[in-house]
Amino acid sequence: MTVDQTATATDPSGGRPVVPTRSSHRPLGSGEIAFVAGFWAHLQSTNAAATLEHCEQWMERLGWLANLDHAADGTTGIERPGWSFSDSEVYKLIEAMSWEFGRSGDPAIDAAIRRLTARVGRAQDSDGYLNTYYGHPQRPPRYSDLETGHELYCAGHLLQAAVARLRTAGPDELVEIARRAADHVCDMFGPDGLQGIGGHPEIELGLVEFGRAVDESRYVEQARLFLDRRGHGRLGEIPFGPAYFQDDVPIRDAATWRGHAVRALYLSAAAVDVATEYDDVDLLAAVQRQWTASVARRTYITGGMGSRHQDESFGEDWELPADRAYCETCAGVASIMVSWRLYLATGDVRYADLIERTSFNIVATSPRSDGRAFFYANPLHQRVAGNAPDEDTVSPRAASSTRAPWFDVSCCPTNVARTLASWHTYAASVGERELTLLQYGSARVETTLGDGRAIGVTVDTTYPRGGTVTVSLDDPPAGALALRLRVPSWADGAVLDEGGRRRAVEPGLAVVDREFTPGEEIRLHLPMSPRFTWPDPRIDAVRGCVAVERGPLVYCLESIDLPDGVELDGIAVDPASQPVLRDHDRVEVQGRVLASGSGDANGDAPWPYQALAGSPDGASAIPLLLHPYHQWAERGPTAMRVWLPTPQPTTPR
């Protein structure tokens, strides 16, 4: 079933990042759904109260905003603060502010957007070109480095910022700036123009969505052109090879995600958009195939993607090291972008499953609880606790043992900010006569079904602390409604309660399709007992290990929770025991002390490879207290592991 939607300049929903011209389910906007309490409402509040201002202050301090003024005033020079993509951080911040304005209507945020927009506008050249790194006095010429120059990437983020502004506040100067920039890109790179592509996909996403937002098919067509050009070795050679920026194989022909993870995922998200606009079933199927293959073999239990530090890339199948997991925060954001578009295109809730997993364990893990420091990489094992972060220092990007206030390459903070500010719009969708709840939190939903009937429901839950989700149909539509509740893939044993009538529901969708009486309550009970989870035996890096999960949350063991003298690498867990929920969402498992741990190097064998297997199964049992992974390092730098070793046989069996 397809809901036709007309692209409009101002979005009556209150703003949504993705508004496909055709989709199986219509996404809700900021005016239709709001989290009122709980996990995500709290993160959104912190984002609004701290992170947005934090990002603006750092960009002002480092001169990334002043770069705009220098471009406007003709005062650029050989030296310029920031990487070639620093403009994009300004645009991502404006996008984040716009979604937040759509959510809260805070006039101070509106003022900040106008302030930033004015500086952006002054930096734009008369022909629409807008970039502070290239094409100015003493700067490299425009489009002189398509491989790594990020001009088109920056333009794409400008367009996404304008989409957010347009849909949450209506047309304004930013939208006009974006229109001129989009026209410039189409003029330069159109069918008769430069036949190049950008090394970092993003322009494609911006062009499609901006084209949808302002109803301009030329922009969508340009995105299609960029996609079709890619995969034919059009970009110049780089040491990492063409797979790094997905120029090795056309996206239609690729079997799996590979190369730089954020690049691969932005490209795939844009491909779903283009496939949707052109009803290109082959292209859609290609991305679905890549999603399936990559989720089965190249994704961490946290939802994290990208195994390698060296080139921030996917590894080979099953190459998922816990200790050197890169799992860039931005790749988590990008994964959610792909999955959301695939859900809208197909209605398959397994995409929403991955969104939930990635949101809780990557996106929510990155920001510190005060919203002023961030993880760039999200490894699943930290061998050595690092140093406490310096609140006043820019960090190299992959320093991962503590969250850092800002990065030399600082893509993650603004990506977290724009995702959190719009996260409620991923929580539900409507069809012709369906309301689907995809993500759970205490929320108010007031929307309109595809057939025009209004509906209002209230969701009440402490999820993911508790597993009961109560949906009150305060204002049900007249006539039958298909109320659909996602049952997560991990939720074996879920129960649906319709006024006392309880029935087991399987992972997938629990559907109640009938007339509802006003005030009627439907309850979904999700099993929230902590559980052990085992890896596929082909994931070499975590063979013989087990993880602990509870609901959508992955857990971890931190060194700070071990008794004195017990080292993190000297313990194992007893897989025959059962993990038990303790207070403050902590989980206890039964462990054993296997070796003296790294603290005592004197006990080491001189050579760590011996004729006897394993280590003695120490007599000392020890309870181990685990925290949700997203709380890692909130109490200071720690050594940490998600995957917990189980005792290995001590003699060959």
Add this chain to the structure above:
Amino acid sequence: MTVDQTATATDPSGGRPVVPTRSSHRPLGSGEIAFVAGFWAHLQSTNAAATLEHCEQWMERLGWLANLDHAADGTTGIERPGWSFSDSEVYKLIEAMSWEFGRSGDPAIDAAIRRLTARVGRAQDSDGYLNTYYGHPQRPPRYSDLETGHELYCAGHLLQAAVARLRTAGPDELVEIARRAADHVCDMFGPDGLQGIGGHPEIELGLVEFGRAVDESRYVEQARLFLDRRGHGRLGEIPFGPAYFQDDVPIRDAATWRGHAVRALYLSAAAVDVATEYDDVDLLAAVQRQWTASVARRTYITGGMGSRHQDESFGEDWELPADRAYCETCAGVASIMVSWRLYLATGDVRYADLIERTSFNIVATSPRSDGRAFFYANPLHQRVAGNAPDEDTVSPRAASSTRAPWFDVSCCPTNVARTLASWHTYAASVGERELTLLQYGSARVETTLGDGRAIGVTVDTTYPRGGTVTVSLDDPPAGALALRLRVPSWADGAVLDEGGRRRAVEPGLAVVDREFTPGEEIRLHLPMSPRFTWPDPRIDAVRGCVAVERGPLVYCLESIDLPDGVELDGIAVDPASQPVLRDHDRVEVQGRVLASGSGDANGDAPWPYQALAGSPDGASAIPLLLHPYHQWAERGPTAMRVWLPTPQPTTPR
């Protein structure tokens, strides 16, 4: 016991890389020991017949040699082929040629050395400065980038080349060039000069050994200065941090090796040299401590060092991933350099144990059997077979699934060449009244004990194919001799046979201390049955896996040896079975097919983390045939693994 040795301009031994002023054991030179047949003799022949010429041809073809001519002729320009350290490859080649000339006396090699020396000499500035990258028309100024510029590094390799030439052919033009270069370095960086250090240690090694060779203490003192300056953050900031080039902690205070592996190991080798020259017991103890800690926790079973691709560095303790093991060939060479110096300083044969392991499994693994292609990285697990090498293409350095003819950063081929050409000099040493055989191969030894008595022995063995080493005392000295034979650390059950009297000998040294009759034979029987070896339980990456070794050789399983339809990642070995030696040095172990392997993605679970442990223990048993790791990919690109999974429990225990 210390053998005093006077540094002389021409080495009567026939040439040795390291001639400490003081040492517990005197190393033999090319004139005192020769391999006459077997494993190392064969590699040395191939090195002489193919690799030396191969390296010279590539450097000519790529313009790295012509860089010398341009510097001489004043025709340098903005463009220049090769990295800033390409001069060092010329010097390493000359060093390799010099050791080979010392070994064989081949006049064609002598002519090649003279040819290259003439071009090097023309490129030297009048003040002794010699570098084709810096300090010429349109080139960056001298010493403008000590962090990554490699000027001092190149100078160090020039000095090492001159040492080899001096000790194998006597003083010539190369020695004078080196003397001028060394004087220039001392003038520039002496106590009253620039207080800098080079980002890549090497100058220290060159200065000490050249100082020993030409009996010039100023050079040794300059090396000591460079060492003392390091570790105080004197070098500028780089993204990898100061540990990358060991400028984080003074070498006296460091607990373990860290940062870039080759840098760390060259520095430590130089530190042993300086400690020896100044009788600095604290400095020597510091390197011994770092060796012990790093061998116990940061070294692969192959002897490989350096876990990370990103910065070619050591990882944390126990961070030893098989699939992304970097194990740069040059780090193997450098590890041998450190261990050899530590053996000479201490007489402890565990250093010779590591030399043997690293030589067979890293140095001998790198070159293809024809000597014209090389591994740069030496991983212990290759998930996907790469493409066959293009014999005409320069490879990016870390392409590791096949050996490549040359690299963009081509440090490894010449490092292999100089190591193989001098490898026999690591095989034995003499003391006052001791002859110690450290490495085994069919060889002829004719040398002089510390007390002046001549001795001649013949060694006959097929080692490492067979385990019997026969030492014939053709020309024993008059009076008592301590004949000492190294018993490798893996050789539990070794037996020494003195004319039919057999006795068990422990790993370490088997000593026969008495008078010998001419022609008397002593036999060492080393146990060469293949064996399983298990990793320390703290090495996460290979938990639940076992390796197969035989003698000093690590074995590996290659995909080419699996039956059709069986994938490398779908098998496990039965650790209760016994590995069995088959023909052609192959070893058979009993395996099981656990999963369908990566070839059949359709059988994958959609999510690879499940509530049940392990995979079903397949009924199909399968014999698995392993080859020595050094033969990996000799039959074409393959997937490969050293560490073989054992079946994991399928339900929680």
